Amino acid sequence: MDxxxxxxDWAALAPVLVLMGTSAFVLLxxxxxxxxxxxxxxxxxxxxxxLCAAIAAGILFAQDETASLTxxxxxxxxxxxxxxxxxxxxxxxxxxxxxxxxxxxPVDDDGTEAPADEHERIVELYALLLAAVGGMxxxxxxxxxxxxxxxxxxxxxxxxxxxxxxxxxLSSLEAGLKYLxxxxxxxxxxxxxxxxxxxATGALEFRAIAEASGDAERLFLVAGLALILVGLAFxxxxxxxxxxxxxxxxxxxxxxxxxxxxxxxxxxxxxxxxVLTTAFPGEEELWTWGLAGIACxxxxxxxxxxxxxxxxxxxxxxxxxxHAGFLLxxxxxxxxxxxxxxxxxxxxxAAMSVGSFAIVAARERELRxxxxxxxxxxxxxxxxxxxxxxAVFMFGFIGLPPAGLFLGKFYAFAAAYExxxxxxxxxxxxxxxxxxxxxxxxxxxxxxxPAEARVAPAGGSPPRDLPLATTVFLALxxxxxxxxxxxxxIDLMRDAVASLTFPH
Amino acid sequence: MTTALILLPIAGALLVWLLPWPTSRAAGGLALLxxxxxxxxxxxxxxxxxxxxxxxxxGADVTWFADLDASYKVxxxxxxxxxxxxxxxxxxxxxxxxxxxxxERPRAYFGLxxxxxxxxxxxxxxxxxxxxxxxxxxxxxxxxxxxxxxxxTRRAVATVKFIIYTMAGSLLxxxxxxxxxxxxxxxDLTRLQANDNPWIxxxxxxxxxxxxxxxxxxxxxPDAYREAPTEVAALLSGVVSKTxxxxxxxxxxxxxxxxxxxxxxVILILASVGLVYGSLLAFRAHDVRGxxxxxxxAQMCLIVLGIxxxxxxxxxxxxxxxxxHGLVSAALFLLAGAIERRTSTARLELLGGMxxxxxxxxxxxxxxxxxxxxxxxxxxxxxxxxxLNGVFDRGWxxxxxxxxxxxxxxMYTLRLxxxxxxxxxxxxxxxxxxxxxxxxxxxxxxLVVALVALSFWPAGITDHAFTAxxxxx
Numbered sequence: 017m018d019x020x021x022x023x024x025d026w027a028a029l030a031p032v033l034v035l036m037g038t039s040a041f042v043l044l045x046x047x048x049x050x051x052x053x054x055x056x057x058x059x060x061x062x063x064x065x066x067l068c069a070a071i072a073a074g075i076l077f078a079q080d081e082t083a084s085l086t087x088x089x090x091x092x093x094x095x096x097x098x099x100x101x102x103x104x105x106x107x108x109x110x111x112x113x114x115x116x117x118x119x120x121x122p123v124d125d126d127g128t129e130a131p132a133d134e135h136e137r138i139v140e141l142y143a144l145l146l147a148a149v150g151g152m153x154x155x156x157x158x159x160x161x162x163x164x165x166x167x168x169x170x171x172x173x174x175x176x177x178x179x180x181x182x183x184x185x186l187s188s189l190e191a192g193l194k195y196l197x198x199x200x201x202x203x204x205x206x207x208x209x210x211x212x213x214x215x216a217t218g219a220l221e222f223r224a225i226a227e228a229s230g231d232a233e234r235l236f237l238v239a240g241l242a243l244i245l246v247g248l249a250f251x252x253x254x255x256x257x258x259x260x261x262x263x264x265x266x267x268x269x270x271x272x273x274x275x276x277x278x279x280x281x282x283x284x285x286x287x288x289x290x291v292l293t294t295a296f297p298g299e300e301e302l303w304t305w306g307l308a309g310i311a312c313x314x315x316x317x318x319x320x321x322x323x324x325x326x327x328x329x330x331x332x333x334x335x336x337x338x339h340a341g342f343l344l345x346x347x348x349x350x351x352x353x354x355x356x357x358x359x360x361x362x363x364x365x366a367a368m369s370v371g372s373f374a375i376v377a378a379r380e381r382e383l384r385x386x387x388x389x390x391x392x393x394x395x396x397x398x399x400x401x402x403x404x405x406x407a408v409f410m411f412g413f414i415g416l417p418p419a420g421l422f423l424g425k426f427y428a429f430a431a432a433y434e435x436x437x438x439x440x441x442x443x444x445x446x447x448x449x450x451x452x453x454x455x456x457x458x459x460x461x462x463x464x465x466p467a468e469a470r471v472a473p474a475g476g477s478p479p480r481d482l483p484l485a486t487t488v489f490l491a492l493x494x495x496x497x498x499x500x501x502x503x504x505x506i507d508l509m510r511d512a513v514a515s516l517t518f519p520h
Numbered sequence: 521m522t523t524a525l526i527l528l529p530i531a532g533a534l535l536v537w538l539l540p541w542p543t544s545r546a547a548g549g550l551a552l553l554x555x556x557x558x559x560x561x562x563x564x565x566x567x568x569x570x571x572x573x574x575x576x577x578x579g580a581d582v583t584w585f586a587d588l589d590a591s592y593k594v595x596x597x598x599x600x601x602x603x604x605x606x607x608x609x610x611x612x613x614x615x616x617x618x619x620x621x622x623x624e625r626p627r628a629y630f631g632l633x634x635x636x637x638x639x640x641x642x643x644x645x646x647x648x649x650x651x652x653x654x655x656x657x658x659x660x661x662x663x664x665x666x667x668x669x670x671x672x673t674r675r676a677v678a679t680v681k682f683i684i685y686t687m688a689g690s691l692l693x694x695x696x697x698x699x700x701x702x703x704x705x706x707x708d709l710t711r712l713q714a715n716d717n718p719w720i721x722x723x724x725x726x727x728x729x730x731x732x733x734x735x736x737x738x739x740x741x742p743d744a745y746r747e748a749p750t751e752v753a754a755l756l757s758g759v760v761s762k763t764x765x766x767x768x769x770x771x772x773x774x775x776x777x778x779x780x781x782x783x784x785x786v787i788l789i790l791a792s793v794g795l796v797y798g799s800l801l802a803f804r805a806h807d808v809r810g811x812x813x814x815x816x817x818a819q820m821c822l823i824v825l826g827i828x829x830x831x832x833x834x835x836x837x838x839x840x841x842x843x844x845h846g847l848v849s850a851a852l853f854l855l856a857g858a859i860e861r862r863t864s865t866a867r868l869e870l871l872g873g874m875x876x877x878x879x880x881x882x883x884x885x886x887x888x889x890x891x892x893x894x895x896x897x898x899x900x901x902x903x904x905x906x907x908l909n910g911v912f913d914r915g916w917x918x919x920x921x922x923x924x925x926x927x928x929x930x931m932y933t934l935r936l937x938x939x940x941x942x943x944x945x946x947x948x949x950x951x952x953x954x955x956x957x958x959x960x961x962x963x964x965x966x967l968v969v970a971l972v973a974l975s976f977w978p979a980g981i982t983d984h985a986f987t988a989x990x991x992x993x
Contacts, residue, residue, distance in 0.1 A: 356587070397625070404537075407665075414687070417658050423585075426650070430588065430698045438695070445691040452687050453680065456664070460676065464668045503585040510587070 025084075028093035030072040031101045032157075035150035038065025039143045046139030055116070058142040059483075063112045065146055069153065070105035073098040083515035089221040090163045091154075092290075099359060099512040100156040100286040103366055106494075107278035108149040110370040113487030114377055115141065115271030123185070123270075123380050141181055145275065148174035152283040156290075160220040161210040161244075164287065168206065168251065171283065172199050175276060179268040191267025198260035199250065206247025212240030213295075222295035229298050241296055245306055248291075252284035254310050254340040255317035262321075265333035270380055273329060274373030277336050278366035281343065289347050289358060293516045300350055300519035307348035308440055314341030315447035322454045328376050328387045331454060332369075335413060338447060339365060342428055345440060349431040351520040355513030357427035360506055364412070364420030364498045371491030372409045375402045378484055389461040396462035401485070403462050405492050410455040412495060415448055420498025435520055521565055521578035522594045522645045525604060528558050529611070529638035536631040544626035548619035551630035555612040555637065562608045571598055571984045576647060576710060589706040590650040594642075599839050599985040603644045603766055606846045609970065610758045611637035613963050614751035617854055620959040621750065621861070623670060636662040636755060643763045649697050649707040652771070656690060656727075659760055663752070671747040678743035685740040689730030696723025700775065712775050721779035724772050725787070731764035732820040734787075735794025745813035746866075750857025753809070757816045758850035762842045765820065768827050769835065780830060787828050788914060792921040794821035799928035803935060807866040808856040811936045812849060815892070818925060819845045825922060826907035834910025836982040841903035843981060844891075844974060848900070851888045851967040855881070858960055859940060862953040868936075873945030878955040882941050884964050891971050893933040894926050899974040906982070 026033070042058045042065075049057055076098045083094030119138065148171045155167025176199065180192025214220055216236035217228035229237055246257060253261040265273045292303050318338030325331035343361055346354035379387045379395055379402075396403030412419025415426075425448070432440045498505055532554030541547040569577060579595025596604065615633050623629045639662070642655030660683060668679040699720045701707040715721075730737045745753050773780060798818030805811045819841065826838030858881065859874070860866050875882035894900040904926055912919040945951075956964070974981070 411661055415691075416661060417654050422654065422657070426694065426698065429694065430702060433695070433698050434702060438699075441695050441698070445695060448691055449684065449688045452684055456680065456683060459665075460668060460679075463665065464676065503583060503587070506585050506587045 025093060028076065028091065028157075030076070031069040031098075031105070032150050032153045034069045034072055035065060035105075035146050035153060038062065038068075039146035039150060042146065043139060043143035046143070055138045058139045059112055059116055062142040062146055063109060066105045066109045066112070066149060069149070070102050070109070073101040073105065073153075077102070077512075085159060089224075090160045091157045092159045093157070094515045095512045096286065096290060096515060097157040099508065100282055101153045103282045103362060104149055104152045104156070104279045107275055107282065107366050107370055108145060110278075110367075110374070110487045110491060111145060111271055111275035112142070113483040113490075114274050114370070114374045115145070115269070116483035117381070117481050118269055118271050118377065120381070123384055123386065137181055137183075141178065144174045144178050144181070147171075148178065148275070149279065152279055155283050156286050158287065159222055161213065162220055164291070165203070165207055165210060169203060171280075172203065172251075175199075175272075175280070178272045179264055179276075181272070182269045185267075187267040188269065191264045194267075195260055195264045202247050202250025202257065205243050205250070209240045209243025209245075209247060212236045212243060214240075216240060222291060225295040226297055229296070238299065238302065241299055241303060242306070244291065245288075245303065245310075248284055248288045249310055252281055252288065252340050252343070253337055254344060255314040255337055258314070258318070258337045258340070261337055262330045262333040265336070266327060266330045266386075270329065270373055270377040273333075274370045274377070277332070277369040277373060281336070281340065281369075282362050282366055285343050285347065285358060285362065289355065290516065292347070293350075293518055297517065297519055304348050304350045304435075304519070307344050308437065311341040311344035311348055311440065312443050314338060314344065315443055319447050319450040319454075323450065325454070326388050326390065328389065328392065328458065329373070331389075331458070332372060332376070335451070335454070336369065338451060339413070341447060342425065342444060345444060346428045346431040348440070349435040349437065349520065350518055351431060351434055352513060352518050353427070353434050354431035355516060355518060356506055356509040357424070357431045359509040359512055360427055360498070360502075361421065361424035363505065364424050364495050367491040367494035367498075368409045368412050368419060368421060371488050371495065372406060372413075374484055374488050374491065375406045375409075378402055378481065378488070381481065389457060392458070392461040393465035394462075396459075402488065405488055406462060407459050408492065408495065410458050414452055414455050418499055419495045420502070421495075423499055423502050521568070522596055523580045525558065525561055525565065525608075526594065526638055526642045526645060528561060529554060529634040529641070533631040533634040533638065536627055536634065541627060544622070545619075547627045548615070548630050551634055552612070552615050552619055554634055555608070555615045558637065559608045559612050562605050565596070566601065566605070569596070569598070569601060574598065574986075579647065584648075584651070588701065589708065590701070591648050591708065592651060593648040593708060593710075594645045594651070595647050596645055597770075599769065600644045600766065602839065602843055602981055602985060603762060604641050606762070606843050607637060607640045607644065607759045610755060610846060610850045610967075613850060613854065613967055614755050616959070616963050617751045617754075617857070618749070620957075620963070621857070623749070625669075629666070629670060632662040632666050633751070633755070636666070636760075640759055640763060644766055647709045649701050649709055649712075649771070651707075652709070652767075653690070653694060653697050656693075656763065656767075659763070660686060660690075663756065663760065666752045667744060667748045670749045670752070673747075674743065675747045678740075678747035682740040682744040685730050685737070689727040689737070692723045693727030696720045696727075699723070709771065714777050715775055716778040718779045718782065721772065721776040721783065724767065724776075725783075728764040728767045728772070731767075732761055732824065733764075733817060734821060734824055735790055735797055735817065738794070738798075738817050741817055742810060742813050745816070746807070746809045750853055750860070754850040754853040757812070757853065758846040761816065761820055762846055765823050765827060765838065765842055768824065769838070773827070773830060780828070784828055784830070784914065788825060788911070788918055791821040791824040791828065792918055794818065795825065795921060795925045796928065799925050799932060802932040803928065805932075806868055808859060808868065808871070808936065808940065809853070809866050811868075811932055812852045812856060815929065815932060816845070816849050818929070819849075822904065822907060822922065822925065825911050825918060829907070829910035829914055831910050831913055832986070833906050834913075835986055837903045837906025837908075837910055839985050840899065840974075840978055840981050841907060844899045844903050844971070847967050847971050847974070848888060848892045851884075851964050851971070852892065854960075854964050854967070855885050855888065858956060858964070863946070863948040863950070865948045867948075868939040869946070870948035871940050871946040872943040872949065873941070874949055874953075875941035876945070878953075880956040880961050884956065884961070884968055885941060886937060887968050888964075888971070889933045889937045891968075891975065893930040897975060899971060899978050902975075902978040
């Protein structure tokens with residue numbers, strides 16, 4: 017039997033391979049180490065692995081002038097994927113800092129001491145984190161529907177387990193189960209849609225779908241496209257497919273929430289842009305309007321629901337739903353400006369998401385209970401650095417300087433305006449106006465509420481948490497830096513989306 | 521030079537925040553020093569300014585991002601120079617007063633005051649639409665925290681109202697900025713083409729109408745002015761509100777010649793109504809700050825009247841009145857603060873008879889009040905005369921309303937003066953309540969001296985402004 021293996025461009029797979037290799041290494045070696053050494057070992061190697069993967073993606077980014085297919089018809093080697101890989105690795109790197117001391121001060125729902133062992137499952141946590149990042153790195157390279165589904169399941173399964181990894185906490189287990197069920201539902205819908213598209217066009221590869229769609233069965237093609245969109249909307253937690261988001265964000269360990277909020281959004285949105293522009297250019301009328309609709313629903317629903325939240329993680333979860341709306345605007349605009357806008361927005365948004373959840377984690381470790389607007393009282397004055405940084409993030413989510421999201425929002429609105437959709441911009445503006453109330457609520461809770469009845473453990477300052485503080489500082493640097501150094505960043509994003517052709 | 525004017529207060533703010541200061545006096549002292557240096561820097565800028573040329577001067581232009589052609593472009597026109605000076609001057613007075621009055625958490629407080637000053641100067645000198653918008657938004661952050669943390673008992677409501685009103689306005693402006701910038705393919709203010717899209721025009725006007733505020737967009741005003749700490753209220757009504765008037769002059773008038781004419785009647789009518797309405801409310805207000813707050817509303821409407829007269833006389837008058845009202849309302853708010861410190865109230869029915877044995881308070885309040893009500897020979901009189909003269913061209917009705925408003929201004933100012941200084945001694949006025957202390961006299965006195973100087977020589981400003989606009993006509 018004649019069997020030929022395809023030519024494989026191993027270099028293009030380097031980021032994914034590095035991540036998976038490190039994951040295996042951490043998992044296999046970690047178990048043989050004494051318990052006390054595991055945390056330092058696994059965190060160090062995870063950070064190193066993420067850094068190497070990011071550097072590998074960066075080198076590829078510098079080399080790849082033009083996009084090319086590698087591993088025929090299933091994996092892209094292009095700057096869009098590499099940029100997304102850098103972002104995802106960056107989010108993972110920040111998450112390592114957040115998670116480092118998470119087990120030392122376990123959080124319990126009712127504030128009682130939890131009997132958890134601080135060394136328990138630490139190796140698994142980092143190995144799974146690496147696997148999740150690896151899955152996302154693979155996902156954003158996908159060029160056919162099977163690779164897409166494979167990548168999606170790959171990182172999703174890692175995230176399901178990570179969500180439930182705080183086994184001593186009921187809410188974590190509950191969140192994991194919910195995420196598993198709802199997430200699998202979303203994946204099933206995506207798979208269903210893929211089957212329809214395959215049935216209609218007889219192709220799995222994105223550009224082949226585009227070519228075959230001319231004489232494809234319209235009904236199946238359109239139904240397939242709609243179902244794929246819904247499946248992806250589940251992952252980016254856009255309303256009305258966001259039902260899992262608040263529960264999962266609230267229940268998951270805060271470091272994992274921080275990672276999910278940033279990285280999943282990056283991966284899902286970048287891939288959505290790629291699928292829609294490469295595989296369905298002929299149906300652009302359909303998906304641009306569809307995405308605009310989803311964006312509007314997310315903006316309205318996310319912001320309104322966030323108004324009534326008291327748990328800060330839950331509040332930020334709804335804020336993430338509303339930002340899915342903002343992030344969909346530039347994709348819906350379907351122009352090149354929108355492509356740049358999406359990536360630029362994602363940089364500061366990812367940094368701010370990780371940063372704000374990291375600060376929530378800092379407060380959580382002081383209190384050893386979930387952070388609410390109530391027990392945030394006086395936090396800003398007690399911890400000036402975290403307080404000011406959180407204020408910068410909250411003002412930034414609104415779209416105020418000095419955060420890069422000021423420009424990100426401007427860019428997203430500009431993209432929608434260039435498409436001629438002033439109405440969408442107006443919806444975005446209304447969403448922002450609503451959002452002011454709850455973002456300011458967080459700042460008001462930190463600074464304008466007396467620190468009534470200190471719930472913090474009595475006496476002494478809380479344990480120093482250098483990795484966490486470093487993470488927050490890095491997130492702040494990226495957030496403010498993307499405003500100051502907008503020009504080079506936007507040039508990079510222009511290169512990143514150069515391989516896509518936009519319908520408008 | 522302009523960059524230095526913007527960056528000095530912001531760098532000063534960072535110093536105050538980041539360095540460990542042993543005492544609260546040290547932090548406040550450094551802030552005051554920075555504010556004084558800023559004033560000095562402004563004087564240097566004035567000396568180096570060529571008033572005849574009417575061009576953009578002492579500027580800087582650095583690419584911010586080339587993608588949509590937005591840049592860090594700053595510079596000063598002759599009229600913006602005066603507003604920068606007003607900001608620097610009132611900034612010094614506010615910080616000095618805050619230092620004298622003593623505030624909790626001084627590092628945060630004085631840093632925010634400096635930051636606010638820097639952002640406001642940024643608004644007055646930005647020559648790029650996006651940069652203008654950036655500074656315009658950046659002003660909100662210190663104001664929110666200053667009122668929300670150090671404000672009065674009802675500060676929570678006041679801040680939320682203030683921020684949501686102004687953000688709603690300025691987000692509409694964001695849409696307008698995007699539309700105008702993309703239509704021109706640049707955000708450079710000096711290269712904008714005339715645009716005739718009424719919606720874009722309205723987007724800008726909405727933001728400025730809220731910020732000024734213009735009737736009927738003043739819902740946030742009474743609460744914010746009442747709850748803000750004294751010197752923050754002084755900055756807010758004296759300086760920050762002027763950014764709106766400046767925006768109308770710098771962006772709306774040159775960029776939208778056609779819509780300005782189309783909507784002139786509507787805006788002039790709104791301004792006239794606001795002028796009378798604000799004056800009447802000021803007359804009816806039951807507390808000192810209420811009188812000042814509503815009189816600010818009236819005065820801003822008067823300024824808008826002058827701006828939308830859109831002729832030399834109207835613009836000159838509007839600018840002069842902007843400076844003038846900036847100084848007057850800052851002085852009045854600081855005086856209100858002085859009264860509140862002595863009586864723990866601002867309610868007019870509890871006040872009265874404070875002139876007896878307190879000559880300094882009485883004379884400063886009287887002097888400020890007399891200038892505020894535009895007696896002949898005062899700078900306010902000159903400004904209002906110019907505005908009325910300008911708006912007369914657009915219809916005598918506006919001038920009549922304006923003249924009526926001057927009468928109303930006399931009514932509410934005299935009512936304020938008599939309710940505080942004269943009549944029977946109010947129940948809240950303790951016989952031993954002190955006269956103004958030397959520091960208060962120095963701070964408020966400086967503002968009053970500036971007003972008197974301006975009264976002697978209003979042409980110092982009117983002859984040195986709008987040379988570009990006038991030569992373009």
